Amino acid sequence: MTDKAKEAYSALMARSKEMFVIGSAGGILHWDMETKMPPAAQAMRGEQLSALELIVHKKLTDPENDALLMICEGDIDPFDQIERRNLHLLRKSYDESSKIPDKLVTETALHQSKCNMVWKKAKAAKDFGMFRDDLGKMIELRKQAADILMDVKGTRTPYDALLDQFEPNMTAERIDEVFKEMREGLIKLMDKVLSSDTKPDLSVLERKVPVDVQRRVSSDAMAFIGYDTTSPEAGGRLDETEHPFTTGSFDDVRITTHYYEDRFFSSLFSVMHEGGHALYDQGIPREWMYQPVGTPCSYGIHESQSRFVENIVGRSPEFLNYALPRFRKFSPRSFKGLKNKDIIAAANAVNPSKIRVEADEVTYALHVIVRFEIEKDIFAGKVSVDELPQLWNQKYSDYLGVKIENDAEGVLQDTHWSGGAFGYFPSYALGNIYSGMFLDKMQKDVPQWRKGVRGGDFAPVLQWLRTNVHSKGDLYDPADLIKAVTGKEITVAPFLKYLERKMSKIYGF
């Protein structure tokens, strides 16, 4: 490697570090805004966040980056795999950010705030008509960006360019194939479950569990998965917000949950879900800190980690049989008279519903598929804004067999579109699919893992996730990571097999 290329690479890594550090400072301000900030501070916080974003944006789009990248790219052979990946990721983010005109960036940011506000009002009023124009404008703005990004990224369609932001190198065509298979498989499984004679008693989920007991349960669950919030070396913490989330990286990764007396499992599984995200963020190799490769792979892979911990482990009979006796000790009264078996059935109940965030493991992906199909049609110009509610309701009827009564429980239920985050939804279902593939491989590598969990030992699972997923950072695009770990192309079969196996035991088919 020439000295010039070496120096250019070092300069790029220093720039990457600056962006990462300032970006992570913004992350803390976001966390504070959601958890601790006095309400009056909203406007000032907006100024602070914009200022930091602007600094990072300027650093990212600095033409000097292009010059430095070209020096390295002109002498690429001596760079190793990791260095090349860093250069690829920087090139990609530089090209994408610098090609979108500042005017479009600003206009989109301004419209995001407005559109989100209008969406909230429209949802409260259950009236899509109120949201129509602003959603239309948001779609228009994202189309403009997608057209530009399509050229930069070289994707086949504008929508693929949007997908690529969340799931690099993924295409609607590929997603179509796997989602079709998943839709059919899940509907078949859902029908089996619904026609089973076993009907879990859902009222057990509504048993009142005092909030302070739920807090002890949260601590216990965090200790179980190895997410440390208490030791003098802890890099995590748990707070309370209406909508649980995870934020941060490396030595400072924070999660939140919510507590409702009559929804005990909501806090437990939120902690497991966000804990799964957090373990991933903490598990990226430290030697890659501040480098592009030292970040998570994709939204879908991230979601696979949270779902792995929440669903595959957390809702497994093995975990629940281990954990429930412990929870009983914290509050004998709350669980009095309940059998583990009934709790496990209730925690794995399948009920086609109208609301995505309340959906169970079997029906969840069907909600996502509805959204993906609609987004694809929007960006292919096959559906107008006015047709969205009707299309939404039709698909809910077709796939989930539920009748949407109003826009609030229909097309207005999610915030994503109001923020212009088209292409985000598929990650959720891809997360399910990936988690199934990881499980399949882990089952072969660590056949005793269920026995471990039954005895309270999550370490072998975490070890497997660390080695196979976390330690890979952003070294691969998601499909390549899946291939590297499992040796296979993306396939729905393992996820369906996993669900079929669990549900058949619980529902006896």
Place this chain on the structure above:
Amino acid sequence: MTDKAKEAYSALMARSKEMFVIGSAGGILHWDMETKMPPAAQAMRGEQLSALELIVHKKLTDPENDALLMICEGDIDPFDQIERRNLHLLRKSYDESSKIPDKLVTETALHQSKCNMVWKKAKAAKDFGMFRDDLGKMIELRKQAADILMDVKGTRTPYDALLDQFEPNMTAERIDEVFKEMREGLIKLMDKVLSSDTKPDLSVLERKVPVDVQRRVSSDAMAFIGYDTTSPEAGGRLDETEHPFTTGSFDDVRITTHYYEDRFFSSLFSVMHEGGHALYDQGIPREWMYQPVGTPCSYGIHESQSRFVENIVGRSPEFLNYALPRFRKFSPRSFKGLKNKDIIAAANAVNPSKIRVEADEVTYALHVIVRFEIEKDIFAGKVSVDELPQLWNQKYSDYLGVKIENDAEGVLQDTHWSGGAFGYFPSYALGNIYSGMFLDKMQKDVPQWRKGVRGGDFAPVLQWLRTNVHSKGDLYDPADLIKAVTGKEITVAPFLKYLERKMSKIYGF
């Protein structure tokens, strides 16, 4: 005003806003570090804070500021008082920051971390010898800065340049005069108190008050002074740290306190003290937000506000007679058998002690005077580092009549010097003096204020502070503010009169 000057001024205000916004983001990161941050995040937080400081430093020392300032200064007549003040303050901070070489800034910052670490160890070991060399180097570094700042600021001595950072335009000569008078007055008053037959029963301060009761007391105290942490428009919050502090500005001003079961008054008076700081930070005129004039006047004026609320109001018989019956209701057992009179006497006990932060209202300033006199000698080259412990102990014996047994309770007790903050200490005692002068004037303007407090009404006091102090922001240097408010030069008499009056009633002399 020419268009060019107008434009230059607008550009400077935009730059001021940027610095303020990024600086305040750093403030949130600091707060988080002290209150919520997972311990493992320390190193990353250091990176984040340095990055933001560097950004602000670069913006402040940008030579373009000089050019813009010169345009305005060349056409100064049409600018009004506030605009001129903004230009003066920007000029001052630009000149000072740009004249100190980057090398010295970096070296000082690095030595601050090291020196603070060594100080902690030396204090734990009660061994000044361990700290000697690093303190010597810190003094050397600050002397270099002070020599440069003396030229920039045009002060008579290097130490005056350091003082000016905390108390603009204040000189050691002027402080000498008022401190001499204060020292004599306080020692006289202390002797009167100590020779009185009234001996407050200090054990009443150690009555156990459960922490949750203390939390209710804190809420009650915050509600009394009008520091809002609970409404949907709240701009404040209360958290817990070992050392209480206040941080923030305008719509986001946060305080902390600590709770010890057997030190009830420590949490109450911490909340009142920090609350006094917070009310000041919240009370700066909103129309000056993001401008240099939209900041507090000085460290001393800030301290006058905290002491006003904590001591003049909080320790007054009127407030305690109002508040104690309320506190009794929160926890009848904690206060059982205690008379208000005895609690008031204990809360105003005078005891010459060795530790500044535990000192009472009468002896507190004597601790500060010791430090001021020593600092002055250090920067006049009249005392060597090796002589500091001996000099310290001698002054404690002379002024406070206490015998220092080891360096931890002597010269090593405070963190300030390890951070190079020479010139900071006088602000504390100036705060006392200012608070006395404000009281004197308020007594004339609002003669019924004590009656109001006795009935639970703090509003007239807050109104007076808002109108006379908070609303002035940084429009004046502290001595000029005092003059504008009270019509007088800085004088110790009102503070001494206030203390004499209160103590004579309690101690019967």
